[in-house]
Amino acid sequence: MIKFIFIKLAQLIPTFIGVTIVAFSFIRLLPGDPILLMAGERGISAERYAVLEAQLGFDRPLIAQYFDFIGNLLQGDLGTSLVTHAPVMSEFMNRFPATLELSLFALLFAVIVGLPAGVLAATRRGTFIDHSVMGVSLTGYSMPIFWWGLLLIMLFSSTLGWTPVSGRISYLYFIEPVTGLLTIDTLLAGNWDAFRSALHYLILPGIVLGTIPMAVIARQTRSSMLEVLGEDYVRTARAKGLSSFRVIMVHALRNALITVVTVIGLQVGVLLAGAILTETIFSWPGIGKWMIDAISRRDYPAVQGGLVLIAFIVMLVNLLVDVAYGVINPRIRH
Amino acid sequence: MKKTLLAASIATMMLGAAPVMAKTLVYCSEGSPEGFDPSLYTTGTTFDAAGKTIYNRLVEFKTGTTELRPAIAERWEVSDDGMEVTFLLRDDVEFHTTDYFTPSRPLNADDVLYSFRRQMMEDNPYYQHNNGNYEYFTAMSMGELIDEIVKVDDHTVKFVLTRPEAPFLANLAMDFASIHSKEYGDQLLEAGTPERANRQPVGTGPFQLIGYQEDAVIRYAANPDYFRGKQPLDNLVFAITPDAQVRYQKLQAGECHAMPYPNPSDIDEMRQDDTIQVLEEPGLNVAYLAYNTQQEPFDDPQVRKALNMAINKEAIIEAVFQGAGEVAKNPIPPTMWGYNEAIEDDPYDPERAQQMLDDAGIEDLEMSIWAMPVQRPYMPNARRTAELMQADLSRVGVDAEIVTYEWGEYLKRASSVDREGAVILGWTGDNGDPDNFLAVLLGCDGIGGANRAQWCHEPFNELVMEAKTLSDQAERVERYEQAQAIFKEQAPWNTLAHSVVFMPLRQEVTGYTIDPLGGHNFEGVDLK
Numbered sequence: 074m075i076k077f078i079f080i081k082l083a084q085l086i087p088t089f090i091g092v093t094i095v096a097f098s099f100i101r102l103l104p105g106d107p108i109l110l111m112a113g114e115r116g117i118s119a120e121r122y123a124v125l126e127a128q129l130g131f132d133r134p135l136i137a138q139y140f141d142f143i144g145n146l147l148q149g150d151l152g153t154s155l156v157t158h159a160p161v162m163s164e165f166m167n168r169f170p171a172t173l174e175l176s177l178f179a180l181l182f183a184v185i186v187g188l189p190a191g192v193l194a195a196t197r198r199g200t201f202i203d204h205s206v207m208g209v210s211l212t213g214y215s216m217p218i219f220w221w222g223l224l225l226i227m228l229f230s231s232t233l234g235w236t237p238v239s240g241r242i243s244y245l246y247f248i249e250p251v252t253g254l255l256t257i258d259t260l261l262a263g264n265w266d267a268f269r270s271a272l273h274y275l276i277l278p279g280i281v282l283g284t285i286p287m288a289v290i291a292r293q294t295r296s297s298m299l300e301v302l303g304e305d306y307v308r309t310a311r312a313k314g315l316s317s318f319r320v321i322m323v324h325a326l327r328n329a330l331i332t333v334v335t336v337i338g339l340q341v342g343v344l345l346a347g348a349i350l351t352e353t354i355f356s357w358p359g360i361g362k363w364m365i366d367a368i369s370r371r372d373y374p375a376v377q378g379g380l381v382l383i384a385f386i387v388m389l390v391n392l393l394v395d396v397a398y399g400v401i402n403p404r405i406r407h
Numbered sequence: 408m409k410k411t412l413l414a415a416s417i418a419t420m421m422l423g424a425a426p427v428m429a430k431t432l433v434y435c436s437e438g439s440p441e442g443f444d445p446s447l448y449t450t451g452t453t454f455d456a457a458g459k460t461i462y463n464r465l466v467e468f469k470t471g472t473t474e475l476r477p478a479i480a481e482r483w484e485v486s487d488d489g490m491e492v493t494f495l496l497r498d499d500v501e502f503h504t505t506d507y508f509t510p511s512r513p514l515n516a517d518d519v520l521y522s523f524r525r526q527m528m529e530d531n532p533y534y535q536h537n538n539g540n541y542e543y544f545t546a547m548s549m550g551e552l553i554d555e556i557v558k559v560d561d562h563t564v565k566f567v568l569t570r571p572e573a574p575f576l577a578n579l580a581m582d583f584a585s586i587h588s589k590e591y592g593d594q595l596l597e598a599g600t601p602e603r604a605n606r607q608p609v610g611t612g613p614f615q616l617i618g619y620q621e622d623a624v625i626r627y628a629a630n631p632d633y634f635r636g637k638q639p640l641d642n643l644v645f646a647i648t649p650d651a652q653v654r655y656q657k658l659q660a661g662e663c664h665a666m667p668y669p670n671p672s673d674i675d676e677m678r679q680d681d682t683i684q685v686l687e688e689p690g691l692n693v694a695y696l697a698y699n700t701q702q703e704p705f706d707d708p709q710v711r712k713a714l715n716m717a718i719n720k721e722a723i724i725e726a727v728f729q730g731a732g733e734v735a736k737n738p739i740p741p742t743m744w745g746y747n748e749a750i751e752d753d754p755y756d757p758e759r760a761q762q763m764l765d766d767a768g769i770e771d772l773e774m775s776i777w778a779m780p781v782q783r784p785y786m787p788n789a790r791r792t793a794e795l796m797q798a799d800l801s802r803v804g805v806d807a808e809i810v811t812y813e814w815g816e817y818l819k820r821a822s823s824v825d826r827e828g829a830v831i832l833g834w835t836g837d838n839g840d841p842d843n844f845l846a847v848l849l850g851c852d853g854i855g856g857a858n859r860a861q862w863c864h865e866p867f868n869e870l871v872m873e874a875k876t877l878s879d880q881a882e883r884v885e886r887y888e889q890a891q892a893i894f895k896e897q898a899p900w901n902t903l904a905h906s907v908v909f910m911p912l913r914q915e916v917t918g919y920t921i922d923p924l925g926g927h928n929f930e931g932v933d934l935k
Binding site: 104105107112113115118119156159171227234237238241247354355356362371 | 431433438439441442447449537538539540542545546602605606617618620621622623624626644646647648649650652653656657659660662812813814815816818819822832833834847853855856857
């Protein structure tokens with residue numbers, strides 16, 4: 074098992090190097106110059122431009138800038154934001170818990186709704202229920218997040234007044250961050266009203282972000298269940314007179330879950346990508362919104378540092394899924 | 408008041424987090440501040456969150472105007488030769504007492520010296536810490552303008568200038584010139600944490616920072632020792648909401664009391680809503696089309712004038728600004744002193760324009776019109792504007808091609824002396840002084856930079872440069888009026904529009920005034 078983990082870790086190295094190259098070159102390939110953007114309509118004198126260019130190291134060859142980036146990265150230094158003048162690592166870490174909390178809630182929603190929906194569709198194959206579940210999940214999968222978010226805001230926040238329009242918690246509460254996850258920090262502070270507020274603010278963005286994973290999970294659960302339901306051991310279980318509920322929940326679902334769990338693991342990347350749009354709509358103070366701002370301002374250190382950290386997290390989760398898989402199914406290790 | 412705010416008041420009382428019936432105004436701001444030291448940045452978002460809220464300056468703009476009023480300095484004197492400006496400071500200005508700093512003395516001359524020296528003296532530790540990146544101070548040429556700053560006594564400071572410069576006082580009212588606490592700065596240096604000055608600000612302003620959660624919310628409490636008296640509001644909250652549509656939804660839902668930068672298309676609907684009031688005022692801005700006056704055939708004023716007369720500006724105001732703007736005839740807005748009311752704009756007259764082009768020997772002219780890729784306060788939709796111009800110009804036989812670039816690239820290329828075609832751009836005033844438009848955008852020094860027409864016309868330049876050195880405002884007005892007449896005759900730009908600024912507020916908000924300079928200031932604002 075240790076050898077298996079070691080091999081998996083070694084395989085991450087070329088991926089990580091690839092990520093640093095993409096992260097470094099991506100933002101530089103976009104037209105636009107951070108110094109000129111900062112100067113705006115006023116413009117900037119050639120002398121002042123040269124001073125700033127030298128200060129930021131932009132006058133050096135690109136390859137030298139890349140190796141500076143890698144050298145600093147290996148020492149855990151992602152550089153300083155051109156806009157806020159604060160270390161990129163602390164900017165990221167200040168915002169990451171908000172994204173994590175939103176993603177976890179979205180995943181919870183996706184699993185709680187998607188899994189039973191998939192089981193229901195599989196057990197009622199070909200019926201109106203099956204077609205409805207699949208139709209809804211296809212719609213959910215195809216829904217543009219931006220439009221879906223605004224639609225829900227208009228309905229539930231503006232018209233019905235059930236949920237807040239945007240934000241993370243009511244401005245009345247100021248909770249000192251411990252974990253950075255407000256639903257946990259409010260409980261640690263023993264403030265139930267604040268907890269309820271944090272949960273209240275989480276509902277709509279959580280649903281919007283969780284819609285696509287929910288659709289994917291529902292469809293995957295359905296097809297896995299259909300496959301498993303046709304297996305001999307399920308037929309045997311039925312023949313032995315076990316209740317339909319027991320056959321589905323104990324014999325079929327447990328085996329169908331293996332592929333579903335993999336799909337859930339893969340949704341981490343989808344959630345982080347979806348978070349960028351969801352956070353913008355709901356003014357959710359996470360890394361997605363931060364990255365959008367950094368890209369529009371051509372804040373090179375923030376964009377490349379942020380991309381590397383996000384890729385690192387996705388790789389880490391995938392590694393954990395691989396390892397967990399190896400534990401469940403020893404054949405994978407070979 | 409809607410449910411949310413009611414619930415909020417009840418919850419506040421239950422929590423005991425603030426005094427019962429505490430008045431809290433929530434402002435749905437458009438973005439996150441880059442930091443809380445206004446001398447380091449150039450964006451209005453940061454000035455709103457820091458400069459206007461937390462800090463004061465020696466002199467300030469009277470709310471809602473571009474007139475100067477005393478602030479930290481209770482009065483000032485300019486020497487006869489205009490080379491020295493002496494400020495007498497108030498003796499009752501206290502710095503904020505916060506969790507991280509307790510001032511031991513009121514503001515004095517040392518704080519004023521400190522606030523400017525950190526931006527101009529290379530041996531100052533804060534200058535070094537920030538690599539001298541005080542962009543506004545640099546852009547306003549303050550380093551070249553100030554020869555030295557002298558502490559005459561504890562409450563008197565004298566600025567010695569290198570040349571007489573009338574707009575100097577207005578520059579000191581800008582956010583970059585905010586006054587910081589030297590005592591706090593020294594304390595941070597001693598602790599080896601100068602970077603905290605940008606995160607944990609200490610000012611003298613109407614509100615003091617209580618907490619900032621990145622990209623989410625900024626909380627302020629009224630400064631109990633404010634020298635103009637405690638604010639009617641107890642708390643001020645900036646709820647950061649970048650999307651204009653979402654800001655509007657929050658305003659409707661009662662989740663915020665004020666929002667900046669509404670979508671122009673929402674204004675009519677807002678006006679129909681009984682819970683919302685929409686304030687409006689002409690902005691201190693101008694949108695223009697700048698020809699490259701150093702290239703043929705645009706080096707001929709008659710050609711430029713002919714093209715101006717071929718473009719229907721009224722149609723642009725109607726279609727692009729949706730009525731939220733007015734046709735510009737001068738390069739400075741009508742709300743600014745020195746505006747020449749007597750100037751007559753070139754009329755929209757395609758036939759005469761065609762005749763003038765024929766007289767100038769222009770046939771089958773092909774040109775580019777540059778359309779900005781972004782929306783700006785002075786220009787809601789440059790692409791649509793360019794399309795309307797293109798159609799107008801085709802009627803006089805001019806084949807115009809619309810080009811655009813990424814914003815940073817656009818600004819860079821538009822500044823180039825070799826640039827082809829005419830550029831749509833604009834400007835919002837920094838300090839309410841005509842010099843800030845006429846010299847910056849049209850002066851000879853701006854060629855290759857902010858002077859996108861690449862226009863250097865000596866009679867105009869001399870008037871503008873002379874006006875800058877005069878201390879008598881009437882004399883300055885005279886020069887600026889003459890300069891505007893020359894501008895109209897020479898037509899380096901087609902002056903397109905001055906946009907209107909809107910500020911939607913909940914009905915219960917009182918005492919708010921739109922800042923013509925584009926800022927958002929909550930001093931003196933109250934809730935019914």
